Amino acid sequence: MSKTIITVVGKDTVGIIARVCTYLADNSINIEDISQTIVQGYFNMMMVVDMEKCEKHFIDVAEELEKLGNDIGVIIHAQKEEIFEKMHRF
């Protein structure tokens, strides 16, 4: 089962990770890795997650995360990891 990469980019504010992680926990999505930086006040986070136990369809999750991002004021993308693997690994 391929992994999903969730990225969060936007202006730093309190509770971004909490809101995203709550959503993931509510949907049985397991976080395997998190890395995060803040450059000039801009928040940039990436999570590697496993969606195997999630009952929702991938596209629905991606759309709900996008909406959650709109609520918080950040941009959230969920993408299958192959696009990054393919581009950066041979």
Add this chain to the structure above:
Amino acid sequence: MINLREVSETNEMISKENLDVRTITLGISLLDCIDSDKEKLKKNIFDKIYESAKDLVSTGDRISKYYGIPIVNKRISVTPIAMVGGAACKTPEDFTEIAVTLDEAAKKVGVNFIGGYSALVSKGMTAADEMLIRSIPLALSKTERIMSSVCVGSTRTGIDMDAVRLMGDVIKQTAELTKDNDSIGCTKLVVLCNAPDDNPFMAGAFHGVTEGDKVINVGVSGPGVVKTALEKVRGESFEVLCETIKTTACKVTRVGQLVAMEASKRLGVPFGIVDLSLAPTPAIGDSVADILCEMGLESAGAPGTTAALAILNDQVKKGGVMAASYVGGLSGAFIPVSEDQGMIDAAECGSLSIEKLEAMTCVCSVGLDMIAIPGDTPNTTISGIIADEMAIGMINQKTTAVRIIPVIGKGVGDNCEFGGLLGHAPIMKVNPFSCSDFVNRQGRIPAPIHSFKN
């Protein structure tokens, strides 16, 4: 494990530098639709396209959401219709009916263009070929989504000058029939030399007879990605310049390969090729001319442009070849005028002429593309421009093309507007001296000496 820097790089290419998959093109053979009964032929064609492509658009949209990469166009290419319709069509009007059927099928499955309203006449025309060619003006004025191409020459066969002469008339008639919309019909018609069988890009896409029953070909783009990469190596040596283009092209092509394999798997259709072409759009930051400027030119068309374009085209191919299991189509840099804001600016400020564009086509991946010329340009002059471009392709063993728009009612200094991806363009000056005695000669130009390789 993939890291944050790599993920950010990919996503910035998509969100800020206009990286996209320009097209998933489903090639469909219509050879098994052939029937001498025209109505039966039309039904066969419609049914085969519908059955083959009904899931194409939804599949493309789903892949786009899975990977977060825009897939801008979903398209179809079919067997050249002159071959398919030959047994049933007895007049140009009969062929036009096939065009209408293709248009209806395209609308039904939701693709924005269907290519293959074509004839391959590089050595001579059959009666059916000639009828199809003569039907093009009416077919393009009666349909919305049909793309038409005519291959009039190749390195192996020479150039069919009778077809070249005919195409001068056909382009002009197409312009006349669509004169209310700046002769937009001509934006859907291309004349080719050495046409590839597996090109996914319009207007020249058709499903060659060397192909299997169905095939998935994918075209990726990304002029903005290359431009941004080059911004970081300003003033560096040619070695660094070339390496940067090559590495970037390689990354972009990998995305195309991924999308192609996924589309092939989901649709149950064999994967054909990835075409890595830097295909500009009128959007800011999506320009091939801007890359040439980033390489060190004040404006596209300045001395040095041909060399810069040669580097770009070659390095894009080298990067792409490493990245995909099968590379094909046109793969390289497109240099359309109306579809590239940097080229439009260059034409408007006078740094770019048709003659310089012609020189550039010796080293770009295709040819004279989306160039608006005065509507009163003589038909024979249009044929002369085609003949020049075909000769470049024939002698240099490369694909060349002419997609030129004589805008009826407009002259040098005017502008024309095609809208959307087709863009807008200033009318460019054409050399006023005549070539009519040359193009009015009958027959064909023999194949060049280096075609004899047996």
